[in-house]
Amino acid sequence: MKPSIVLYKKLPADLRQRLDQHFNVIEFNGMNSTTRPQILDALQQAEGLIGSNGKVDKELLDHAPRLRGVSTISVGFDNFDVEELTRRGIPLMHTPTVLTDTVADTMMTLVLATARRAVESAERVKAGEWNGSIGADWFGVDVHHKTMGILGMGRIGLALAKRAHLGFDMPILYTARRQHAEAENSFNARRCDLDTLLAESDFLCISLPHTDETFHMISREQLAKMKSSAILVNAGRGPVVDEEALIEALQTGVIHAAGLDVFEQEPLPKDSPLLKLPNVVALPHIGSATHETRYGMAACAVDNLIAALTGNVKEFCVNPEVLKK
Numbered sequence: 001m002k003p004s005i006v007l008y009k010k011l012p013a014d015l016r017q018r019l020d021q022h023f024n025v026i027e028f029n030g031m032n033s034t035t036r037p038q039i040l041d042a043l044q045q046a047e048g049l050i051g052s053n054g055k056v057d058k059e060l061l062d063h064a065p066r067l068r069g070v071s072t073i074s075v076g077f078d079n080f081d082v083e084e085l086t087r088r089g090i091p092l093m094h095t096p097t098v099l100t101d102t103v104a105d106t107m108m109t110l111v112l113a114t115a116r117r118a119v120e121s122a123e124r125v126k127a128g129e130w131n132g133s134i135g136a137d138w139f140g141v142d143v144h145h146k147t148m149g150i151l152g153m154g155r156i157g158l159a160l161a162k163r164a165h166l167g168f169d170m171p172i173l174y175t176a177r178r179q180h181a182e183a184e185n186s187f188n189a190r191r192c193d194l195d196t197l198l199a200e201s202d203f204l205c206i207s208l209p210h211t212d213e214t215f216h217m218i219s220r221e222q223l224a225k226m227k228s229s230a231i232l233v234n235a236g237r238g239p240v241v242d243e244e245a246l247i248e249a250l251q252t253g254v255i256h257a258a259g260l261d262v263f264e265q266e267p268l269p270k271d272s273p274l275l276k277l278p279n280v281v282a283l284p285h286i287g288s289a290t291h292e293t294r295y296g297m298a299a300c301a302v303d304n305l306i307a308a309l310t311g312n313v314k315e316f317c318v319n320p321e322v323l324k325k
């Protein structure tokens, strides 16, 4: 008999078929307050779990006595209790690499859109405000040759450095726990401490995961150290930036603008002050959201689950120590 798995994300038909070939698939339309109790029930039998955007915590794992493999359709895994999974010997698989370039493109989009006020200007055109030669009240600021500071010099940070340095002649600064030779040798990136990064960056670009260590890494004190002309771009995770402090900084001119793909609460609440600020470009967490990349992520996650449940894991395991047991 095929092992049972729980799927909590709609997949393209061919990938769903691939899962069906290997498993008895119990499918749910997302993990939310309605489906979660049903998912907990189904997990009594399930040996695998695959999806994205659901909390996989101790409560859920307590309902899953037979679970042997978990696969997230994302690179980020902040919604998983990795310690608890590891304690139970369950591999957590994720999808790095396949989305790196797409997310770096999104970050560059936010850099350009905020600096050149592309969204704001387009909205003014649609509102019928373009009535003659434009004046300085429509002008933006240059991107090329400005300094980009990268917080989170991992796969995505490196791909962003490549775009900024080779495409836009931008000097690159980065703050990291270790030296990144490729960033330094290929893109002339210079490592510095956080205070220097804050003080010297024209664009502070965040591609950090959300961890205990990165929570509110950028708050009031850090924003105050930035240039008043600086633009903050965050496509890592919302909680890395203290959103209340950011809103205040944007309202009072402590910094110039922000381009945000991620937020402390998603979807962004409809009454968020961010939505009223003309110097904010807010995107609905579309970092990896192209047809090609989302398909690639789903395919990788399906392969990852098959590998985990057949004992063939070679890469993409968040907690590889469980494989040695």
Ligand SMILES: NC(=O)C1=CN([C@@H]2O[C@H](COP(=O)(O)OP(=O)(O)OC[C@H]3O[C@@H](n4cnc5c(N)ncnc54)[C@H](O)[C@@H]3O)[C@@H](O)[C@H]2O)C=CC1
Pocket: 075, 076, 077, 096, 097, 099, 100, 103, 151, 152, 153, 154, 155, 156, 157, 175, 176, 177, 207, 208, 209, 210, 211, 213, 214, 235, 236, 237, 261, 262, 285, 286, 287, 288, 289
């Ligand atoms: N907006 C979106 O749609 C997407 C967002 N992401 C986010 O981007 C993050 C990064 O993805 P990748 O670059 O693939 O991961 P990665 O693991 O290659 O890069 C993360 C980097 O952050 C560094 N880092 C972690 N904690 C740090 C700290 N306290 N101080 C300084 N550096 C620290 C790590 O050393 C690593 O170099 C993901 O974890 C996810 O949260 C990823 C994909 C899409």
Ligand SMILES: O=C(O)C(=O)CO
Pocket: 073, 074, 075, 076, 077, 099, 287, 288, 289
């Ligand atoms: O993969 C991730 O971590 C995302 O945020 C969505 O691509």
